Amino acid sequence: MIELGWREWLSLPELGIARLRAKIDTGARSSALHVDRQWRFHDAGAPWVGFQLTTGRAGRNQVEACAPIFDERAVTDSGGHRCVRVFIQTLLQVAGEQRRIEVNLSDRCAMRFPMLLGRTGLEGAFTVNPSSSFLHSRPALQTGHHT
Numbered sequence: 614m615i616e617l618g619w620r621e622w623l624s625l626p627e628l629g630i631a632r633l634r635a636k637i638d639t640g641a642r643s644s645a646l647h648v649d650r651q652w653r654f655h656d657a658g659a660p661w662v663g664f665q666l667t668t669g670r671a672g673r674n675q676v677e678a679c680a681p682i683f684d685e686r687a688v689t690d691s692g693g694h695r696c697v698r699v700f701i702q703t704l705l706q707v708a709g710e711q712r713r714i715e716v717n718l719s720d721r722c723a724m725r726f727p728m729l730l731g732r733t734g735l736e737g738a739f740t741v742n743p744s745s746s747f748l749h750s751r752p753a754l755q756t757g758h759h760t
Contacts, residue, residue, distance in 0.1 A: 615708045615738060618745035620726065623707040624752045625716075628678040632752045633668050633728050635707075637741050641731035643688060643700075644714055647721035651699065653682070662699050664718055668727065688717055705730075708749040710738060 617637050624631055625646075651664040663679040680701040688698045698717040705714045707730075714734040721727060735741070742748070 614740045615710060616742050616745075616748060617708060617735075617739050618748045619741060619743050620746045621707055621730075621749060622747065622751040623705060623728065623730070625703050626706060627704045628680070629676050630666075630668055630678075631754050634726050635728035635730045636724075636726040637730050637735070637739075639732055639735065639741055641729055642733060644716045644731045644734045645688075645698075645719045645721060645729045646716045647724070647727040648718045649722075651718055653699075654679075656681075662701065662718065666727065683715060688719075690719075705734060706752070708739070712738060 620634065620636050623633055623635050625633065646666070648664040648666045651662055654661050654663060660682040661679055662682050663677070665675060665677045668674040668676055680703060682699055683702045684700040685697055686700065687695050689695050698719055700715050700717045702713055702715055705712055712734075714730075716734075721729070
């Protein structure tokens with residue numbers, strides 16, 4: 614098991630996100646990614662979601678990506694409100710490890726971290742040390758992205 618702090622740097626390479634700050638939250642079942650906007654479309658008859666997000670501070674590093682819709686289900690947010698969110702599957706890279714996780718797309722603009730890594734993304738590979746943060750090196754920023 615790899616130990617993570619309560620906040621870490623991670624990458625979502627399939628989405629063109631080279632570096633993103635995330636809160637590691639064992640109190641949350643699912644993982645969530647902040648998107649500024651999202652839209653739906655069909656590709657080869659399958660439902661997809663396109664989305665735009667800002668990975669840097671002060672509006673820098675805008676990324677536009679798309680992914681097949683994996684699921685849509687009700688999620689209860691930290692304020693106790695239930696809403697239906699779109700889930701995608703994508704590759705997570707953190708602490709030198711790679712794994713496929715489910716992520717829901719949400720508006721986290723009021724939150725300090727654009728990504729929340731929940732229990733289902735952690736199980737079987739990571740433990741969390743709540744008294745530590747950024748235990749692993751920050752991924753290098755790569756130029757360019759793909760959708």
